[in-house]
Amino acid sequence: MLRITSSDRSPQCNGISRRSALKLGTLGLGALGLSSFNLSHLFAAEEAAGIRSSSKAIINIHLGGGPSHQDMFDLKPLAPVEFRGEFNPIPTNVSGIEICEHLPLLAKMADKYAIIRSLVGMFDDHSNFHTNTGYGRNDLRNVGGRPSIGSVVSKILGPSGSGAPAYIAYTDDHEGYLGPTYKAYRPQGGDLKLVGGMTADRLESRTNLLTSLDKIRRDVDSSGQMSALDSFTQRAVGVVTSGKVADALDLEQEDKAVRERYGRDGEVFLRSRRLVEAGVRVVTFDWGGWDTHGDNFNQLRRLLPKLDAGLSSLIQDLHDRGMDKDVTVMMWGEFGRTPRVNSGAGRDHWSRVAMGFMAGGGMKCGQVIGSTTENAEDAKDRPVQLQEVFSTLYHNMGINVDSTRLIDPAGRPQYLTDIRTPIRELI
Incomplete structure (x- = not known):
């Protein structure tokens, strides 16, 4: 599990606190979006646009x-x-x-x-x-x-x-x-840290397992989007395990x-x-x-x-x-x-x-x-x-x-x- 938390912030006069907690848990394809930002979609957009x-x-x-x-x-x-x-x-x-x-x-x-x-x-x-x-x-x-x-x-x-x-x-x-x-x-x-006993190898293994479970969908996907998603998901995992963002943080x-x-x-x-x-x-x-x-x-x-x-x-x-x-x-x-x-x-x-x-x-x-x-x-x-x-x-x-x-x-x-x-x- 990847857990990302922030400390509490002082409320403003409207009483709203800025405390929040984000968790990345079961590592399904949706969860691999790394909290609210779906990196796999971002990478897909990059490739499609030729950025x-x-x-x-x-x-x-x-x-x-x-x-x-x-x-x-x-x-x-x-x-x-x-x-x-x-x-x-x-x-x-x-x-x-x-x-x-x-x-x-x-x-x-x-x-x-x-x-x-x-x-x-x-x-x-x-x-x-x-x-x-x-x-x-x-x-x-x-x-x-x-x-x-x-x-x-x-x-x-x-x-x-x-x-x-x-x-x-x-x-x-x-x-x-x-x-x-x-x-x-x-x-x-x-x-960014992997917690709860999750290692980079285990994260990669789970990602590969999810890819295998989606084989039927890939077989019927004539557009090739599922195959592309496999690649983008691997890159998203890379941001957590060894990417520049983890180093920057x-x-x-x-x-x-x-x-x-x-x-x-x-x-x-x-x-x-x-x-x-x-x-x-x-x-x-x-x-x-x-x-x-x-x-x-x-x-x-x-x-x-x-x-x-x-x-x-x-x-x-x-x-x-x-x-x-x-x-x-x-x-x-x-x-x-x-x-x-x-x-x-x-x-x-x-x-x-x-x-x-x-x-x-x-x-x-x-x-x-x-x-x-x-x-x-x-x-x-x-x-x-x-x-x-x-x-x-x-x-x-x-x-x-x-x-x-x-x-x-x-x-x-x-x-x-x-x-x-x-x-x-x-x-």
């Missing part, structure tokens, strides 16, 4: 709960005290750009990322749905809903050819109208000094870097608890230094390894927080404007895009639409949003975004 290896990738980081934009990357030191909060801005290594004093490591590398201060089109919804899809939950709901960018990339590009799945998620997944074939593989929070293989630089709370940042190095095209994860209706500033004093360590280490590592031209890092939350600090020293939901943070991808970094009004309540200059971000992400993956369309279950062609123009300042 070639590519190093383009996305790491999509969701700060669940809604991060306080004006306390991180858009401080307002001249605003009245009831708006500006308790933190001070500090200069970065790019003249004119200031960020929060609790992000000193990121302040030293502002030339390696871009800040969007005027992100609009967000939803007042405690969900990563729109930061994974670019749309609200109700869009195309009658045919399954919009698919996440990871599912879309998996559908269009397939796996990279390294043996790794195209899409890995450490969070809620949304395959939408593309269906379960394009769901993310979800190694929830740890290394094993952080003990990483230099101790590097692990310490990321910090214990930054392990998922390090693991994401290792996964894209192993050939995964899209990695997405939730990090931290940012639903700060009360005690906002003390919570941020705890969260921001950990985020600073993990995110700065990721950006620096991508740069040092020459991966910054190919790997795009996207960080954001579902919305911003209210300009006025409430009576509980917190900030409430605010979907009128939010922040976005982008790095790598060969983009023009070292800049701030857009601005907000005096108290950070609305976009002032250069509003950046949610879907502009997604068009940029697709562009960085080499996908043309002007011409690419997918067919939904009703037979209708669907564009990937409604706003099919990447952020011009970055491209």
